[in-house]
Amino acid sequence: MNRKAFGKLIAALRKEHFDQEDNRLTQAMLAERAQKLDPLSPLNEIIIGKIERGERAILDDQTLLSLADxxxxxxxxxxxxxxxxxxxxxxxxxxxxKTAEEILATVIQMLTDIQLPALLLDPYLDVIAINDILLNLYQTSQIDLYSRMDQPAGFNLLGFIFSADFEPQRQLLGQQQWRNFAVGNVIYFRRTTLRYRTTKYFTALIK
Incomplete structure (x- = not known):
């Protein structure tokens, strides 16, 4: 990811945060938070602005740590x-x-051979492939999946587990187990999508 793209990512991550009046954080507000967390933080409004515009070529460890915190x-x-x-x-x-086609063929063969529930996801948690064991575990058929093809993000894992189609499985899991399952998947989604927060598809997914 080049510096301009990284800068846009920082801006997108900043705008995910809100103040007490439900306003998205400005660069100045983010700098103020950084100073409250660590008075020695190198971040200020000017530096944050340069980072977001891709003008700051060198990002030292302390700057990155302060941003992450x-x-x-x-x-x-x-x-x-x-x-x-x-x-x-x-x-x-x-x-x-290896080419993308070769890698995909290898992984699909692994899904076929493995004797455990398994699936292949992209960074947005869209399902690329799923084995029969997992389909049976979720009591889902290929016909059920095909019915979701015309739905927006119909093959997205988060969309599926929070949909009405997954209600029978939610009931089987029980309240606490379902909560752990859902939270775990949301945390995983936040990790895998971090570098894609500026894309139109990510924005569409979370609307």
Whole structure:
């Protein structure tokens, strides 16, 4: 992720936070929060502005840590955040000589062979592939899945587990187990989507 893209990500993460009057945080407000958390924080309104505009080429450890703390990123989100800050793109981070088609074929074969419930997700938690064991576990048929094809984000895992289609499974889980299951998936979603918060598709998903 280049510096301009990283800057847009910081702006998007900032705007996920609100003050007591339900206004999105401004750069000045974020700087004020950073100083309250750590009086030695290098962040101020000018620096935050430069970062968001992609004008700050060097981001030192203390600046990144202060941003992560002030933006209240979870452990999983921090991992993605620091990866984004390296300036590398996905192809550089996950270097491979195989084509996307070859990788997909290998993973689908793994889903077929594995004797456990399993599925393949993209960073938005859209389901790419799912094995029969998991379909049976959720008492879901391929016909049920096809009926969701015309729905917006119909194959999104979060959309599915919070939909009416998943109600029988929610009842089987029980209140506490369902809560743990739902919260775990939301936390995972926040981690995997962190580097994609500026995309139109992410915005559409959370509306």
């Amino acid at each position: 002030t933006l209240e990123l979870s452990m999983g989100e921090r991992r993605e955040f620091y990866l984004a800050a390296t300036g590398l793109d996905d192809e550089q981070i996950h270097a491979t000589k």
